[in-house]
Structures are given as structure tokens and as C-alpha cells.
Amino acid sequence: MLRYALKRLLSLTLSLAIASLVIFAVIEVAPGDPASFMLGVNAQPDTLAALRAELGLDVPKTERYLTWVGGMLTGDFGTSYTYRTPVSQMIADRMWVSLPLALYALTLSTLIAFPAGIYAASRRGKPGDIAVMGATQLGVAVPNFWFAMMLVLIFAINLRWFNAGGFAGWDKGFGAAMQSLTLPAIALALPQAAILARVMRSALLDVLGEDFMRTARAKGLSHRQALWRHGLRNALIPVLTIIGLQFSFLLAGSIIIEQVFYLPGLGRLVFQAISSRDLIVVESVVMLLVFAVIMVNFVVDLAYAAVDPRLRSRT
Amino acid sequence: MSRNLILGTALSSIVVLAAVVSFLWTPYDHAALDIPNKLKPPNATHWLGTDHFGRDMLSMIMVGARTSIAVALVAVGIGMAAGIPLGLTAAARKGSWLDELIMRGNDLVFAFPSLVIAILITAIFGAGAINAIIAIGIFNIPVFARITRGAALSLWEREFIMAARVAGKGTARISAEHILPNIANLLIVQGTIQFSLGILAEAGLSYVGLGAQPPTPSWGRMLADAQTMVSFAPHLALIPGCAIILTVLGLNLMGDGLRDWLDPRIRVART
Numbered sequence: 001m002l003r004y005a006l007k008r009l010l011s012l013t014l015s016l017a018i019a020s021l022v023i024f025a026v027i028e029v030a031p032g033d034p035a036s037f038m039l040g041v042n043a044q045p046d047t048l049a050a051l052r053a054e055l056g057l058d059v060p061k062t063e064r065y066l067t068w069v070g071g072m073l074t075g076d077f078g079t080s081y082t083y084r085t086p087v088s089q090m091i092a093d094r095m096w097v098s099l100p101l102a103l104y105a106l107t108l109s110t111l112i113a114f115p116a117g118i119y120a121a122s123r124r125g126k127p128g129d130i131a132v133m134g135a136t137q138l139g140v141a142v143p144n145f146w147f148a149m150m151l152v153l154i155f156a157i158n159l160r161w162f163n164a165g166g167f168a169g170w171d172k173g174f175g176a177a178m179q180s181l182t183l184p185a186i187a188l189a190l191p192q193a194a195i196l197a198r199v200m201r202s203a204l205l206d207v208l209g210e211d212f213m214r215t216a217r218a219k220g221l222s223h224r225q226a227l228w229r230h231g232l233r234n235a236l237i238p239v240l241t242i243i244g245l246q247f248s249f250l251l252a253g254s255i256i257i258e259q260v261f262y263l264p265g266l267g268r269l270v271f272q273a274i275s276s277r278d279l280i281v282v283e284s285v286v287m288l289l290v291f292a293v294i295m296v297n298f299v300v301d302l303a304y305a306a307v308d309p310r311l312r313s314r315t
Numbered sequence: 316m317s318r319n320l321i322l323g324t325a326l327s328s329i330v331v332l333a334a335v336v337s338f339l340w341t342p343y344d345h346a347a348l349d350i351p352n353k354l355k356p357p358n359a360t361h362w363l364g365t366d367h368f369g370r371d372m373l374s375m376i377m378v379g380a381r382t383s384i385a386v387a388l389v390a391v392g393i394g395m396a397a398g399i400p401l402g403l404t405a406a407a408r409k410g411s412w413l414d415e416l417i418m419r420g421n422d423l424v425f426a427f428p429s430l431v432i433a434i435l436i437t438a439i440f441g442a443g444a445i446n447a448i449i450a451i452g453i454f455n456i457p458v459f460a461r462i463t464r465g466a467a468l469s470l471w472e473r474e475f476i477m478a479a480r481v482a483g484k485g486t487a488r489i490s491a492e493h494i495l496p497n498i499a500n501l502l503i504v505q506g507t508i509q510f511s512l513g514i515l516a517e518a519g520l521s522y523v524g525l526g527a528q529p530p531t532p533s534w535g536r537m538l539a540d541a542q543t544m545v546s547f548a549p550h551l552a553l554i555p556g557c558a559i560i561l562t563v564l565g566l567n568l569m570g571d572g573l574r575d576w577l578d579p580r581i582r583v584a585r586t
Binding site: 018290293 | 567
């Protein structure tokens, strides 16, 4: 297990290094100099040179890359070109919206998908199963941002149970903050719940055909007891993998949902940064998202190998 | 043929038909402004109503279908054109440094969600339908590479491949003549699924302004325009939303149906 973990750790480090190189290289070829963008077309050459020096744009690219990566390792993401504040501070502020939103959505998606998947599997081929599967087919097809708009129309505009957008802030109390995240979280969770319910159902159905399930029934357990004691536990392995992968989808998906609800998260930060050509913010946020995806995959791989020893030897 | 396949094909055909017909005919000019008739709900003259500039919604939906289909289709094409050869190569050279390089490269691209690729591309070249195609296309490459490699690996163990080897065929020829035709069904099914994901991704990218730019109509863009007016003109959001849902639902049902229909084992089990 240790050897496997070390091997995966090496490949993780390599992936992160290459990803950072790709992101930096892509942003570097971007046309337009941030300093001239900030000062406008009538800028004096010496002012421009001074600003370029201040932003660290006058040093060679290799050095800038190393400074950027080295900085990120110590939590220093550089200074925003437009706001002149540390990027790490901006990201940390926005993270308090995006991360809880993704976690909230993940919880909701699991809470919806588990009962739905278990119910469908235990009623295979019956009307209940067909209804749940039909609903998940629809859930997968619904764009989450459109669903978000419908939620706003029904629950914010017509029923007035929630605000149509904006974020109350954690300083207004946990309840108020969670209330502003509830509709966005539901919108994000629905399509993921549909996928997860389908995975849960098929994983359970696979397990139900196994010999040990027949043994469990033969020794006198009812169908329900066998399902809960033996079936569910074994079906959880593929389900947990999907949950892990969904977290990164939710984090990236929150970028769009934040636009619908005007939430001050990472998504809005990155769009504002694109329009103001604040490239250092764009590259840092993108790197952070990619880092999150790679890390989650790494943890899922390790967890999977810990549960299923056969996987360790396969790679 | 299963019910899924029939329903899915019917739904998808309607959308494709609408897109094709829009080249020859639309009820109104999709770009023609008619301010006195703005925000009209569906009625006898405008079947799906009008938008905030009085443009005919049905005409916009028909022309928007072109954008969605074109972007998703080309993106699937990019994914297949690059992903299938990569997957075949990796499988043919299983365990070699080339296999390792391709698969690790795949993992790396996989770590960039299509939205993140789109953000990066937009940051450099600006927003547009072409950039949306590239972003979704890049995202599709590892999907096809992985599925091709996985399916090809099991085929390489089979006797008929061994026979082809004994007959003196090289790995490239075996991949093209024996492996590819045998995994074509699987790739077609995956293509349908990626096509439906492409429709969703295109809508999302246009919604946040990273996809097709005005005046090109796109379903995502229509939803973005509708957002501030949804309280007094819900049809502006309902209609493009339903267009997306029906298209994606149709493609998914078609993919499911095709998988069952093309897989001889399932077909035999059913009869």
C-alpha cells in the first residue's frame, strides 16, 4: 500500500507541475500587456516601465514562472493587477462562498440520490423503479443554470421564501448565510443527484446478484435485511468514487451557478478578472480549481486502493 | 428496437430537422426587431411568443439549434479524431512508455473541466463559438482515448487478433482493420452521450458569455437575456430551457437505446 501511495504521490506532483506549466504558458501567450491595459493607450513610456517593474512583468518568463509556483507553495499568489490586493486574500474571501456551496450541494445530492437509488434497485422493473429512472433521465438533461432560474422564479419571486440572489455573509449568522446558499445548492445538486442515483441503483443491482447475497438470504435474512447489511456496504465502493469525482464537478459547476445568483464566489472573481485582464487572478483561480480536481482524484484513488487491494498491483 | 431508441431518435430528429429547415425557412427573420410586439406570450401569430426586442422566439430557437448542434458535433469530432488514435496506440503498445505518456496526458487534460478550458481560452482569444468548440473538443479527447484503449485492450487478447498477427499484419493495420470495426458500436454510443453533454456545455458557456456571441442566436445566450425578465415574461426562459432539455433527453435516450440495440448479448438476452 505504501509503495502504491508513493507512486501515486509522485504522479500527483508531476501532474501538478505540468498543469501549472500549461496554465502559465497559456496565459503567457495572451495578447495584450496588463500594464498597458491598466494605464490606457496614452500612457507615458516611463510610467509604463515603472508599472511593469512593480507588477514583476519585466523579469524573464522562466523567473516569473518559478516565482509564481514558489509563491503558491507558500500561499503567496501575487498581487492583483486591478485591485492591488494580494490574490491569496481575494481567493480566500471568495472561497468561503464557493467551497461551502459545493459541499452543501454534495450533501444534498447524496441525500437525494441514496434513497432514490436504493428504492429503485429494490423495486427493479416495477413502476417505482421506472418512475425513479425516468426522473433521473430528466434530471441529467436539465441544465443546472436553467433549473436555478426556475427555482428563483418559483421560490424567490412568487413564494418569497428565499432571496433571488446575493450572499448574506457569514457574519450575519449561519442560518442567513445558508439560506442564501440553499437555492444555488439545490440547483447544483439536482443533475448530480440524478447521476448518483443511477450509479447507486446499478451498483446495488450488481451486488444483489452475488453469491454472498444468496447466502445471506439462505441463512434467513429478509430481502430488506440482506440489502441493508450486506448489499449496501458492498455497493458503496463505486458510489463513493463517483461522489469524489462529483465534488470537482460541483466546484467547477458553481462558477456558472454563482452567475445566476450573483454570489461573490470564485466564479464571479474569475469572470471579473477576465474582463479586466487581471491575468494573475485568472491563472491562480484556474490553478486552484485544477489542483482541487487532481487532489480529489488522488484521494479517491488511495481510498479505492485501501478498500480493494487488487487495484494496488494493477498500476 | 426499444422504446428508448424510438423516442430518443424522434426527439433528436425534431431538433435536427428544425436546424436544417432554419437554413431554408423560419416563420420570421430571427434577427428582425419588432419593438411594439415585444414580450408577447405564445399566440397565434408568434407560436412561441416574442422576446424583449420583439424577435420571434420560434425562429430564434430554430436558428439556435444550429449553433448548439454545430458546436457539439464538431466538439465530438475533435474528441474522436484525436482520442481514438491515441487510445488505439496506447492499447497496441500496452505497458510501454508511449502508453504511459498517453494515459498520464489524458489524466492531465481530464483535470481541466471544459468550463475551465473555456475560461483559459477566452482569457487569451476572447469569447466565441469557435473557442467553445475547442474547449469542449479538448475535454472530449481523453474521454474517447480512455474508452478506446479500454475496449481495444480486451480485443488484443483475442484469437482473431493473434491470427492477424500470424498472418503478418503490423499493429497499425490490425488496429485499423480489426480493432476499430469491433469497437465502433461502443464509440457511436459514447459519441451520442458526448454530443448531449456538448449541447449542455455549449448552453452553459453561452449563458456565461463565453460561447457564441450576438447576433448569433444560441439557447444559452437566450437564457442569459431572459434572466432579468423571468418574473414578467417566463416564456423567455421556459422555451429555450425546454429546447435544451428535450434535445439532451432525446440524445441520452438514443444513446441508451443504441447501446442495447447494438450489443448482441443484450439483444439475445431479450429475445
